[in-house]
Amino acid sequence: MNENHVLENPQDEPKIGPSTITRVVVVLLAVVLFSGFFGLGYWQVERRAWKRDLIERVDARVHGDAVTAPDQADWENVSRARDEYRKVMLLGTYRNDLESQVYAATDYGAGYWVITPMERVDGTIIMINRGFVPTDRRAPETRTDSMIDGQTRVTGLLRMDEPVGTFIRDNVPEENRWYSRDVKAMAIKQGLSPDRVAPYFIDADGKNNPAKLPIGGLTKISFPNNHLMYALTWFGMALLTLVGAWIVLRTRRPKNGQDTSDED
Template sequence: MTTPMQASSTPQKKKSRFFLGFMAVLGALFFALFLSLGIWQVERLQWKLDLIARVDARVHAEPVAAPGKDDWANVNQADDEYQHVTLTGSYLNDKEVLVRALTERGSGFWVLTPLRSDDGTLTFINRGFIPDTKRDPSSRVETQIAGETTVTGLLRMPEPDGFFLRPNDPARNDWNSRDVKAFAEKEGLGTVA
């Protein structure tokens, strides 16, 4: 004869086994997830260290001539970004573009000015950061270089958009990313690097 206590313990055991099985499967899934995330982090660390070494080598290398217009199609981020380059030409100061920036110096703009080489090639040069108070070119006349000049710097790739960036608004001259193609269209410059 069974007592009421014995009869009710059988469903409890089934429930308990199901719960333990479920928790074991869930634990195994979480273990696999965390293991794969750990492996991904180690691989990502190695990728980042390789990237830093590559950039460091390029930044400290002797400058080379900037790629000419015929070479632009072959320029890519993996092989060329942060390459130390030199370029000679004249600034088109009246065609400069201000790209919004937030740096440790505060809010302001990166000044990007097209430089026309002797062969007519146009390349946007990032001339540096200015605070909001220097937006008007007349407030920084000393930076409006006239005549031929030689620039040495780092080759950077255009960044037409970004996940965390507001979209550019060419009609309002409101730039939030380095979209060289859009700059050139707005300023009527044709093909520009």
């Protein structure tokens, strides 16, 4: 004889929960995901601190007093972390006959950076990005009034060599087509000894350019600092992992109307 025993006290209702194996798997997965997401969030916090320090250091360099550009004895110590965007000055003579042009897109439209070797009195060479010229003024003969002969002084920002081209195009030295300021490759193309060419170039401010060409001082300094947003995203994912694990692991009561009867 079957007899239904109705459970009148809700506290006596059987509870439904995951099995032991499921619990172990969920806990392990939650620990791994939480640790990974939290670690990524903490890394972004550290990156934010590093980026803010970088911005402060670069800002101090850009707006500081100009110092003499590193000479050959100090070239091996020049680095991106120590020197890039430092305001420097240089005295030398332009080698206008060895000019190169690098494709550029600026606020003035498409055109070219004019890269001209400057020779110091000791015979060493530093490449100078004199500035931007529009496409119709690319050829040197179209802007002879902008050429500077004899010794002159240049002030600008120190930049590091760009040997890898751009994410869209690679440099083609044999055809004299340049998309990044690879000063070493340019020097070799122009027949200069690479050992005599500095591993950096200078973005000139253009203050000494006659005829206002090339247009100098167009260096863009931008360090996106979205690390706080990234950190909050990863920490949020870590929190959601805990919430998801709790939802899976919690013990639930059966829905109303579910048959929880026992049979004798």
